[in-house]
Amino acid sequence: MKKAIAFLLCLVLLCSLLSACASKEETATPEAAEQPAENTEPETKETDEPEAEGEEAEAPAETEDFSETGMLNLSWPSDNGTDLLPFPWSNRNYAVAMLFDSLVVMSPDGETMIPKIAKDWTISEDGLTYTFTIRDDVTWHDGTPLTPEDVVFSINGYLKNPTSEYPSQFALIEGGEAVAAGEADELTGIEVDGNVVTIHLTSPRNDFLTYCAIVSILPKHILGDKDPTLISQDEEFLLNPVGCGPYKVETVNAPNYFTLVRNDDYYGEPAGIRHVTYTSYANGGADASSAAMIAGNLDFIYNVSDISRAENLLANNPNLSMNVIPANYARYFVFNTAGATDGKYNDDMLKTEVRQAINLLLDKTAIANFYVGQAAPLTTFVNPESASYNSDIPLFERDVDTAVQMLKDADFDFNRPVRIAYWYTDQTTADIMALVVQCFADAGIEAETTMVSGSIVEVVYNQHNWDLAYFGNYGLDPVDAFYYNLRTPTGLFVNIQGDYELDTKAEFSALYDEYFSVETEDEKQAILNELQVKHLESMYTIPLYALNKVTVANTGKFSYPSDLFNMDILDWQDYRFETWALLSE
Amino acid sequence: MGKYFLKRILELIPKLLIITIVIFVGMQFIPGDPVTYLIPPDTISKLDPAQLEAMREKLGLNENVVVRYFTWLGNLLHGEFGYSLVSGASIKSMIVQRLPASFEVAIIALLISAACGLTFGFISATKQNSLIDYFNTILGMIGISVPEFFFGLLGISIFSLKLGWLPSGGRMMPGKEALSDRAEFLVLPCLCLAIGLIATLMRYTRGSMLDVLHKDYIKTARSKGLSEANVHIKHGLRNALIPIVVILVNRLPMLLGGAVVIESVFNYPGMGTMLLNAISGSDMPVVMITTMMIAMAILLASLLIDLISALLDPRIRFGKE
Numbered sequence: 001m002k003k004a005i006a007f008l009l010c011l012v013l014l015c016s017l018l019s020a021c022a023s024k025e026e027t028a029t030p031e032a033a034e035q036p037a038e039n040t041e042p043e044t045k046e047t048d049e050p051e052a053e054g055e056e057a058e059a060p061a062e063t064e065d066f067s068e069t070g071m072l073n074l075s076w077p078s079d080n081g082t083d084l085l086p087f088p089w090s091n092r093n094y095a096v097a098m099l100f101d102s103l104v105v106m107s108p109d110g111e112t113m114i115p116k117i118a119k120d121w122t123i124s125e126d127g128l129t130y131t132f133t134i135r136d137d138v139t140w141h142d143g144t145p146l147t148p149e150d151v152v153f154s155i156n157g158y159l160k161n162p163t164s165e166y167p168s169q170f171a172l173i174e175g176g177e178a179v180a181a182g183e184a185d186e187l188t189g190i191e192v193d194g195n196v197v198t199i200h201l202t203s204p205r206n207d208f209l210t211y212c213a214i215v216s217i218l219p220k221h222i223l224g225d226k227d228p229t230l231i232s233q234d235e236e237f238l239l240n241p242v243g244c245g246p247y248k249v250e251t252v253n254a255p256n257y258f259t260l261v262r263n264d265d266y267y268g269e270p271a272g273i274r275h276v277t278y279t280s281y282a283n284g285g286a287d288a289s290s291a292a293m294i295a296g297n298l299d300f301i302y303n304v305s306d307i308s309r310a311e312n313l314l315a316n317n318p319n320l321s322m323n324v325i326p327a328n329y330a331r332y333f334v335f336n337t338a339g340a341t342d343g344k345y346n347d348d349m350l351k352t353e354v355r356q357a358i359n360l361l362l363d364k365t366a367i368a369n370f371y372v373g374q375a376a377p378l379t380t381f382v383n384p385e386s387a388s389y390n391s392d393i394p395l396f397e398r399d400v401d402t403a404v405q406m407l408k409d410a411d412f413d414f415n416r417p418v419r420i421a422y423w424y425t426d427q428t429t430a431d432i433m434a435l436v437v438q439c440f441a442d443a444g445i446e447a448e449t450t451m452v453s454g455s456i457v458e459v460v461y462n463q464h465n466w467d468l469a470y471f472g473n474y475g476l477d478p479v480d481a482f483y484y485n486l487r488t489p490t491g492l493f494v495n496i497q498g499d500y501e502l503d504t505k506a507e508f509s510a511l512y513d514e515y516f517s518v519e520t521e522d523e524k525q526a527i528l529n530e531l532q533v534k535h536l537e538s539m540y541t542i543p544l545y546a547l548n549k550v551t552v553a554n555t556g557k558f559s560y561p562s563d564l565f566n567m568d569i570l571d572w573q574d575y576r577f578e579t580w581a582l583l584s585e
Numbered sequence: 586m587g588k589y590f591l592k593r594i595l596e597l598i599p600k601l602l603i604i605t606i607v608i609f610v611g612m613q614f615i616p617g618d619p620v621t622y623l624i625p626p627d628t629i630s631k632l633d634p635a636q637l638e639a640m641r642e643k644l645g646l647n648e649n650v651v652v653r654y655f656t657w658l659g660n661l662l663h664g665e666f667g668y669s670l671v672s673g674a675s676i677k678s679m680i681v682q683r684l685p686a687s688f689e690v691a692i693i694a695l696l697i698s699a700a701c702g703l704t705f706g707f708i709s710a711t712k713q714n715s716l717i718d719y720f721n722t723i724l725g726m727i728g729i730s731v732p733e734f735f736f737g738l739l740g741i742s743i744f745s746l747k748l749g750w751l752p753s754g755g756r757m758m759p760g761k762e763a764l765s766d767r768a769e770f771l772v773l774p775c776l777c778l779a780i781g782l783i784a785t786l787m788r789y790t791r792g793s794m795l796d797v798l799h800k801d802y803i804k805t806a807r808s809k810g811l812s813e814a815n816v817h818i819k820h821g822l823r824n825a826l827i828p829i830v831v832i833l834v835n836r837l838p839m840l841l842g843g844a845v846v847i848e849s850v851f852n853y854p855g856m857g858t859m860l861l862n863a864i865s866g867s868d869m870p871v872v873m874i875t876t877m878m879i880a881m882a883i884l885l886a887s888l889l890i891d892l893i894s895a896l897l898d899p900r901i902r903f904g905k906e
Contacts, residue, residue: 071759081862082854083674083682162620162636181635229640233673251759254674255682255854259759277759282862284754284852291753292852294746316746454867455620457637492634 070585071259072276072558073299075289080163082255082280084238087231088216090163092571094302095278098260098271100216100243103132103151104209106572108563113209114574116268117146117217117244118197127204127517130212134195137267140219141248148192153220155199156187160228165571166475168484169211174200204517206524210476213572217244246271246577255280269578273558293317299554302570306428307374310550319556325549326385327568328481329474330378333420333542338498340465346419348412349467350500355539357406358418358468360399361439368545370428370435378543380532381482388478390529393536404443414444421460422470423452429470461492469496471541476572479515483531486540487512497540504538558582590892597884604880605873609654612869620646620670644670657873667870669863676874679859686756687855689764690847691839693775698782699833703822705783706790710798710825711817721787728784733777737850740773754852774851778844782836789832793825800824827897834890838882 077086077093088096103118115121118132138146158164159171159179171180174189189200201208218231219242226234239252246268247260260276279298281289286305292298294316304310310322335355339345348354364377379396382389407414418440422429433449440447450466452459460469475481487509489497497505511534515527535541551565560580564573620641641647645656660667666676709721745753752758757767797803798821806816845857856875863871 081669081672081674083669083672083679160636162640182639227643229636229643230673233668235668235674235678238673253757253759253762254678256755256757257759279755279758280854281754281852283848283854283858284850287850288754288852291741291746292755295749295753297753454615457620457634461634 064583066582066585067273067580070273070275070582072273072580072582073292073297074276074278075298075301076257076278076280076282078280078282080232082282084233084235084254085241085249085252085258087163087233087238088218088241088243089158089161089165090232091165092214092216094570094575096216097245097575098247098276098577099241099245099249100218101138101245102215102217103212105213105574106210106569108561108566108569108573110567110569110572113213117151118212121209123209127206127519128201130199130201130208132197132199134197135267136195138244139265139267140221140244141242141263142219142222143265144219144221146217146244147220148195148197150217150220151197152187152190152192153224154215154217155190156185157218157223157228157231158215159187161232162229163232166211166214169205169208170215172201172203172205172208174202176202203513206516206519207477207480210572219243247276250275255282271577272580273577273582293320293552293554296554296557299557301552302549304550304552305426307372307550310552313552317554319554320552321555323551323553323565324374325551325565325568326383327474327547327549328476328478329472329549329568330381330478330482330546331470331472331544332378332381332482333468333544334471334485334496335540335542336464336467336469336496337500337540338464338494338496340467341463342465344419344465346413346416346467348410348416349418351410351412352537352539353406353410354412355542356536357403357410357412359396359539359542360403360406361443361445362436362542362544363398363439364396364544365398366435367432370431371545371547374550375545375547377545380535381478381543382528382532383546388525388528390532392529393532400442407443407445417446417448418468419466420447420449420468420470421452421466422449423456423460424470424472425451433470457492461495464496468542472547476569479512479528479531482541482543483508483512483535486531486535486538501538504534508534508538557584590888593888593891597881597888600884601877601881605658605877606654608873608876609650609657609869612867612872613650615864615867620644646670653869657870661874666874669868669871671863671866671868671871676871679871680856680874680878683854683856683859686853687839687844687848687857689771690774690778690844690853690855691836693771694778694782694844695833695836695839697775697779698786701779702783702786703790703829706787706829707794707817707822709787709791710794710821711813713795718791721791725784725788728780729788732846733781733844734846734850736777736780737773737847740777741850744773754850756853770853774847774853777850778847786829786832789829790825793828794821797821797825823897827894830893830897831890834886834893837886837889838879 074094076082077091077095079091080087085099086093086095088100092102101116103116104113104121105116106112107114117135117138119135121130121132123130132151134146134148134151136145140146155170155173156179159167159173159176160182167180171177173187175184175187176189178184179187189202191198191200222242223231223234223237226237231237239254241249244267246263246266248263250259250261252258257277257279259278262271262274264270279292281292281298284291286309289298289301290309290313293301293313296317296319301313304313304322307322307324314320314322335349336345337350339347368375368377376383376385377396378384379393380390384395420433420436422433430451437447437449460466473481475484485493486505488502488505508531511527511531515524515531518524518527549568553560558580561576564570564575620637638647645653648656657667666680668675669679705721705724709718712718740751741753744751751769751772754770756770761767761770794817798817803816803820806820807813811820844855845861847853848855848858856878860872860875860879862868863875
């Protein structure tokens, strides 16, 4: 009897093992989202909605509108955790855009600026003076009228707070550098006269108005007495933020969720959907938000980590749709040209031919392929598919033999290792580093990769015991995002670039400043072409790949402008919340 | 015995102090910096070092480590838990928000595991080598061997995604804050956490019961004519309980410390993930307070074990005879 039972149990165990090892069909598990799609051809579902027409996504005819009674479920942006609401100056995400307004916002095609708190503006002929007329019908959520002093307070505070996303543009305001360095309290280049705010720049900047869209205006009557350096951590304000946007806070139940309700006193068009809930997925991460999306409890994910995850979501919930946004985000290597504090610097990095050879060694296509269907290898920092790409520059092709010959001609020491630092903790980055090591090995060079833990400022910039570092950056304009670091070094970059080839960097600085001072697109393109050429000649940085963003939305549940994700300008864009609608509860 | 326990309680204070010093010193060696944790790596290169330094200065991060420790200790003795360096939220409010979450999952899981583990273990021991014993043994092995996150993912897949009976994660949603309304959020986390505990308790109960059931006093009890139920429960189980109670009470610190894996799988905002995030961000004040609470819970659990052991076994005496 006992033997029979034992035999039966073994049989059951064997059957279980066999069924577990059988090929797995698609299942609706969050783990399944981790598996790359079997079809590696990226069947990117470009949005089904009509493009670039500003019309709402197609909604079924005669659909009942649940915008007043239903709830839109979004994910709590957790850059600063989920104990406090998102701080508006660190990242103008959709939660911030619902609560706060800025002077202007960008049109969906990126061509024009739309008035918001500023009802109109003028720019002087020399591009140095911006004059904004502030609306007089804007009120804060607590009923207090918004005044031009709030605008002045916000711009000053934006410069002082270290978590502000794009401070460099505002440092161009007269007195800006002193304020940013903590040497002055107030900008000297801002004046208020009635409801007119006038800003004086030290040098022309043709995208200054664009970056005014990033700065959410905050209430001086609430935050005026607070330390601007620590406003980003102000518990009192961030548990009950007072903005002037189309939504206001209804309830906060940190760290679970917070809800917003339409601001009925909004000066502009009222928001379409009355109630919005932001639920935290910080503890469970991408798996938790994926599961919620499949279960229909989450209606939108911005920037899904990889396209295979997005495709899995679509396969498990027919109401979902995906958008791939060509993004202005790229990863690249930066060369350390200032030496190392541990005395082990590979000074061959100072040779231009060595840097160009290392560029040729890297298999950028294989690196980009780690992000199946989501990344494109780069030759310059301008996406080759973009009209701004300098077509005189041949597209990158890996050439190990030429690279090795160039290294030999430059008397490169093949016995000295090349040290590479990186700090992104995801597995894809680890895989990329392993591939980079192999690329070097193909040329007979040992490469050592180190993941930086601890203070990035201390390890990367102060100690700088590396030869190459893996950076990523994002910006509205490739010149601002990527050619910024080729100029005469400032800030933290002084530590890793030192006084190496300052003449060349001065040329980059001049081109950079000229790019942002000219008026026509043709002039800008000519300068960009020159920047692309000079960059490849100097090779202070190696562009690797551009990484697109993938959004997934429950378009069976809610509708939004179909052109909202045509371009990666969401942080600057007019979200047009007045056109959003709920199609189901 | 009273003096013994008073002495043990007073001993907690220096032990806690030593633990705080060890943790504080240990944290100095963990690489990390809350200021740069706040700022995305992609934007650090554009920062002004002077601003970063000013922020570090204002957060007190540049002070001598000894000064920082005594400042923290002084504030703690005044009842000020301080603020998170990363988010700025008050640590007291963070704990108030998360402790009940960890507590309710852990206490329900402990109650389920105690009831089921003791029952199954008791049945297995009293019906040794029967079909039900073998069945329980297999279940116990599965419960111990298979990691709890697997059960969690399986539970989400079946009950949330396929059947739609239960939510996929979280603790509550708008309009469902009362315990009765959000009970559905507790089902899967509690059951998954309980599975491993049930398996462990079942095996220990079975082993302990089998050991006791072969003792002479059990034979004596039977020969006196007591019913089997009386023999097993009154004489057998009670004596077998002491090691089992030790295991149960040792799990009590989980009430405070949370269950990190379960909290991550079910997106449950508890103490475990709070501590994990604080360590990642080098958020020293949060780490110090949380680990001190866990250490206190462990020390109190140890004291509780002694007390319960004394209650269960009159032979155990403490202090002078």
